[in-house]
């Protein structure tokens with residue numbers, strides 16, 4: 001009914017969309033600026049644990065005020081979790097094109113309070129779309145964030161790292177033992193969150209950890 005009154009619009013060009021669960025038309029999706037592997041590597045080299053991730057693929061550049069920001073914002077705050085499945089399919093294609101292969105997909109968890117406030121984890125929605133596309137299982141009960149990460153603003157670079165690294169816990173380690181894990185997040189800025197989660201997963205027995213994110217923010 002709502003779709004009749006407000007037909008679904010592409011967040012890029014404003015054109016009508018046939019599917020209300022897709023945020024962009026194909027033309028816009030293929031026009032958005034892609035991120036190169038070299039640029040992602042350069043970002044990760046600044047981390048205290050630059051080798052925590054075996055590979056890291058990021059789909060689009062975050063564009064303040066642009067279509068990628070609108071898509072990410074709608075996915076995260078606009079109660080459009082199903083956008084995650086369409087976005088996840090585009091992310092899966094980028095991962096496959098980069099030669100990625102995984103046995104298990106894990107979303108970066110939200111802290112519990114955030115989860116209940118929002119009702120869903122946007123990274124889980126992306127992970128589900130990726131899982132369907134790659135035909136690989138996805139689990140939300142393996143990588144957990146039992147406590148809130150303290151505000152990072154006043155911390156040194158090293159302290160930021162230990163603050164983030166201590167935030168993750170691994171449940172059901174048998175699920176990751178000897179497996180190639182693919183971690184999924186919506187936005188990559190420094191890469192510290194993904195690298196910290198990868199460190200926890202490797203310590204718990206994962207064979208390797210790849211990462212796949214929707215957008216690269218900051219510089």
Ligand SMILES: [Zn+2]
Nearest residue numbers: 010013025028
């Ligand atoms: Zn469009």
